[in-house]
Amino acid sequence: MAEATRVLVPGTASGPVVVLDEPLSFWGGFDPATGRLVDTHHPQVGAALGGCVLVMPAGRGSSSSSYVLAEAVRVGTAPVAVVLGESDPIVALGAIVAEELYGVGLPVVVATAPALVTGPRVTVRADADGTVELADG
Amino acid sequence: MPGSLMLSDEDRAMLNGRRGEGAGFAMRILVRAAEAMGAGRLLDVSSAHIDGCLYHGRAGLDFARRLVDGGAEVSVPTTLNVSSLDLLHPGLVRLDRGTAAEARELMDAYLAMRCRPTWTCAPYQLPERPALGEHVAWAESNAIVFANSVLGARTGRYGDFIDICCAVTGRAPAAGLHLDDERRARAVFRIERFPERLLMDEAAFAAIGHIVGRASGTAVPAIVGLPPSATEDQLKALGAAAASSGAVAMFHAVGVTPEAPTLEAATGDHAPAVDVSIDLTAMRAARDELSTVEVGAAAGSVSIGTPHCSAFELRRLAALVEGRRLAIPCYANTGRDVLAGVPGVAEALRRAGVTIVTDTCTYITPIIERAATPVVTNSGKWAWYAPGNLGFDVAFATLEECIDSAETGRLVRDRDAWGDG
Numbered sequence: 178m179a180e181a182t183r184v185l186v187p188g189t190a191s192g193p194v195v196v197l198d199e200p201l202s203f204w205g206g207f208d209p210a211t212g213r214l215v216d217t218h219h220p221q222v223g224a225a226l227g228g229c230v231l232v233m234p235a236g237r238g239s240s241s242s243s244y245v246l247a248e249a250v251r252v253g254t255a256p257v258a259v260v261l262g263e264s265d266p267i268v269a270l271g272a273i274v275a276e277e278l279y280g281v282g283l284p285v286v287v288a289t290a291p292a293l294v295t296g297p298r299v300t301v302r303a304d305a306d307g308t309v310e311l312a313d314g
Numbered sequence: 315m316p317g318s319l320m321l322s323d324e325d326r327a328m329l330n331g332r333r334g335e336g337a338g339f340a341m342r343i344l345v346r347a348a349e350a351m352g353a354g355r356l357l358d359v360s361s362a363h364i365d366g367c368l369y370h371g372r373a374g375l376d377f378a379r380r381l382v383d384g385g386a387e388v389s390v391p392t393t394l395n396v397s398s399l400d401l402l403h404p405g406l407v408r409l410d411r412g413t414a415a416e417a418r419e420l421m422d423a424y425l426a427m428r429c430r431p432t433w434t435c436a437p438y439q440l441p442e443r444p445a446l447g448e449h450v451a452w453a454e455s456n457a458i459v460f461a462n463s464v465l466g467a468r469t470g471r472y473g474d475f476i477d478i479c480c481a482v483t484g485r486a487p488a489a490g491l492h493l494d495d496e497r498r499a500r501a502v503f504r505i506e507r508f509p510e511r512l513l514m515d516e517a518a519f520a521a522i523g524h525i526v527g528r529a530s531g532t533a534v535p536a537i538v539g540l541p542p543s544a545t546e547d548q549l550k551a552l553g554a555a556a557a558s559s560g561a562v563a564m565f566h567a568v569g570v571t572p573e574a575p576t577l578e579a580a581t582g583d584h585a586p587a588v589d590v591s592i593d594l595t596a597m598r599a600a601r602d603e604l605s606t607v608e609v610g611a612a613a614g615s616v617s618i619g620t621p622h623c624s625a626f627e628l629r630r631l632a633a634l635v636e637g638r639r640l641a642i643p644c645y646a647n648t649g650r651d652v653l654a655g656v657p658g659v660a661e662a663l664r665r666a667g668v669t670i671v672t673d674t675c676t677y678i679t680p681i682i683e684r685a686a687t688p689v690v691t692n693s694g695k696w697a698w699y700a701p702g703n704l705g706f707d708v709a710f711a712t713l714e715e716c717i718d719s720a721e722t723g724r725l726v727r728d729r730d731a732w733g734d735g
Contacts, residue, residue, distance in 0.1 A: 185350040200561070205699045209371060217701045218559075235532060237561045239699075240365050240453045240473030247475070248371035263532055266490075267473045269350040273343060274475045278376050285350075 182289055184303040185269035188282030190257035191300040191314070194293045195229040197221055200237035203245040203271065212254030230301055231256035232293050236265030246271030250281050258301040259285045260293065260311070319348050320355045328483060336384025340482040347476050353487035357449055362392040362481035363437045365453035366474035367424045368678065369398040369417035377475060378423035381482065386427055389484040393432040393440065395454045396622075397421045398679045401433070402650055402672045408680045427478065433673035434649030436550070436622040438465060446572055449492055451480030455563070456621045456695065459553035462564035464546060466572035468492045471563040491534075491564055497573065499566050499580040501530045501588035505539030509594055511731035513541055516551035516627075517712040520694030521600040523552035525592055527560030533587060536566040536580040544570050547624050554621050555694030594733045601732065604697035604710035607688045609727040611709075615686040616640075616720045617676045618713065619647030620693035625656050632659045634717045635666040641723040643686050647671045677703060690719045 198220055201207065206216030212227025227249075236242060246268065249255035255275070259268055264287050272283040284303040291311060293299060302310040321329065329345065331338035348356060366374055398417035400406045409417065425431060432440060437452070438460050444450045444467035452461050452469040453476075461467045470490040472480065480486045490496050503526050512518035519540075526535050535556070544567060556562035566574035574580035618631055623646055631646055646663060650672045653660055663670060676682055677696045682689060688707035691697055697710040709725045718726035727734070 183352075186346075204370070205702050215702050218698070235561065239558075240455050240458065240471065240477075241368065241370060242473060243476070244366060244370045244374050244474035247377070248373040251371065251373045251376070264351070266347060266351050266476075267471065270343075270347050270473065270476050273346045273350070274377060275373070277339075277343065278373065278380070 183264065183287040184307050184309055185264065185287060186272040186283065186285040187303045187305045188284035189300065189302045190230070190282065190284055191298060192228050192230045192257040193298050194295055195224060195226055195231055196293060196295045197231065197233040200235040201233055202237045202239050202242055204239040204241035207245060207249070209245055209249035209252055209254050212249065226256050227254040229256050230258045230260065230299050232260040232291060234262040236261070236268045240267060242267045243271035243274065247275040247278065250275035250283060251279055255283065258283060260291050260301065261285065261287050262289065263287065319345065319353060321345070325356055325485065334385040336381045336386025337482055339380060339384055340386055340479040343475060344479040344483055344485060348487035348489070351487050351489040353489035355488045356485040357488045357492060358484060359390060359449050359451045359480055359486045361390050361444060361450045362388065362477060363395060363452040363454060363457050364392060364424060364429055364477045364481060365395045366478055367394050367397050367421055369413070369420050372416065374474065375416055375420050375423065378420060381478065382423050382426050386482045388428050388481040390481060391442070392429040392481040393437040394424055394429045396435050396674045396678065397433055398674060400671055400673045406671060406681050407674065427482070429481070432649065432651060434622050434651070435675065436649055439622065439624050439649060439652055449486065451477060451486045453477035455557035456550065456554035458563050459557045459565065460550055462491050463553055463566065463571050464549050497534060497564060498582035498584050499536035500533035500584050500586055501535040502577065502586040503535055503537045504591045505537065506591055506593040508539060508541050509597070509731065509733060512712065513543065515712045515714070516548050517692055518597055519544070519548040519552040520555040521597040522592060523555030524559045524600040524604060524694045525596055526565065527556035527558060527562050529588060529590055530560050530562050532561050534564050534566070535562060536568055536574060536577060538568045538577055540567045540570055542569055547627055550621055551694065555698070558695045558698040598732055598734060601710055604694055606701060606707045607709050607725060609725050611688065611725050613642055613688055613690050613709065613719045613723055613725050615643040615645065615682055615689050616716045617645045617682065617689050617691045617696055618716060620675055620677055620691065620696040622652065623648040625652050628656055628659045628663065630713065631668070632662040634713065635668060636662065638717070638721050640667045640720045642720055644668045644720045645671055645676050645681065647675045690716050690725060692716050
């Protein structure tokens with residue numbers, strides 16, 4: 178369905194898709210207490226990201242974003258999967274640490290042109306061997 | 315790409331717990347992160363700077379405790395970034411008791427791993443700093459961009475968690491800006507004419523950084539036309555702004571920074587994908603984009619020193635406020651080591667009514683009261699993050715405009731300096 182180029186963090190998760198038009202820094206741009214996008218410079222400020230399959234062109238900004246993502250996983254407000262247009266080690270690390278600490282898998286993949294639009298549910302399957310599947314539902 | 319990462323025998327031994335459970339956990343996280351980055355191997359680092367000591371919830375504490383309980387200690391000299399508390403000026407930070415206690419617990423966990431209690435976002439202002447070409451593992455976006463760009467040291471864009479894993483293991487993924495080719499510029503920005511009246515200040519540099527950050531994407535930018543007189547403080551302001559509005563982890567200032575004697579040296583063989591001119595109109599637009607209130611609006615307070623003020627910046631601030639009556643609160647964020655080096659300046663600032671903040675920063679922890687807004691700041695980084703972080707209105711200005719605003723209680727703009735017509 179999409180040309181998936183890399184698996185950054187393996188795992189399987191399903192949720193409604195939210196496509197961001199601009200990169201997001203989780204720190205300063207996402208509130209783990211509410212699961213909402215709070216970056217006032219972002220065109221989609223206010224978007225609810227908890228439980229979604231988050232699709233965004235790239236990560237951005239602060240190096241604290243790994244911590245904020247892991248904290249959001251801990252309190253249950255994080256996206257369930259992240260699909261990036263460009264590799265972002267800070268997002269990947271947040272997911273890796275969340276899995277190590279809390280046993281919650283949050284797949285992070287790089288897909289150059291995923292055919293995903295905001296709304297419908299998809300399932301992200303990212304295997305350790307590098308294969309990625311983005312399936313409806 | 316699992317499987318492509320080659321570990322040394324020592325890496326493998328550490329992974330298997332030979333240096334204790336904590337170091338083994340640190341190596342496991344590092345290996346997973348290195349695989350996600352596509353690194354082929356790990357390399358030695360000579361220092362680390364840790365961002366994970368700033369409290370954003372229990373996850374960071376759970377992580378640090380896992381390391382401490384496993385007996386982990388740093389294996390290279392390691393400095394600590396700002397925390398959520400000001401230990402030298404208790405009472406300044408208005409966190410609830412529970413959060414303050416956990417923030418303190420997090421700080422103590424990093425001290426238990428033998429990190430140095432520097433509590434500053436500007437570790438490059440400390441006496442020992444990495445040399446040209448030295449591999450380090452630094453976190454904190456402004457410190458990263460300064461280390462790579464101004465010092466010519468080599469660090470990836472490290473963040474919370476991996477920072478301490480590198481410090482404990484003494485290793486980092488051989489990827490990204492550690493590698494020659496990744497350090498070449500792929501975007502070019504040309505300053506048409508640097509505004510003469512702003513040569514001595516940081517604001518124009520921050521405005522340029524803001525523009526560069528917005529337009530660079532993940533490319534390393536080269537900036538042509540910055541004045542050769544650019545100081546470390548000014549380059550700090552530029553880098554911090556670029557790393558806030560964008561993901562910039564390194565820039566070249568042609569003729570100024572060590573890896574960019576010429577544009578060709580900065581770009582290498584790459585034809586830049588982005589080539590942008592920056593004129594005074596663009597700088598004014600950046601300034602105004604970083605401001606949510608209009609000139610003349612009531613100002614509630616002033617905040618200086620994001621990233622932390624250098625000794626020179628504290629001196630300049632002290633000279634500007636001397637003999638003037640500040641109508642609104644004025645905060646200066648700095649590092650405790652820098653402050654200890656200029657006791658006379660600190661005294662002069664306090665006498666003039668400036669509140670000195672150490673160990674933390676006004677844009678990440680509750681110090682400024684909502685009643686004391688909008689906040690006027692000379693920091694592009696502060697102005698970028700505060701509206702989202704704190705829900706405050708903000709105005710971005712030169713240091714002189716900041717102090718004029720502090721004196722009058724209104725946002726003052728030097729229209730000549732910015733060429734506003």
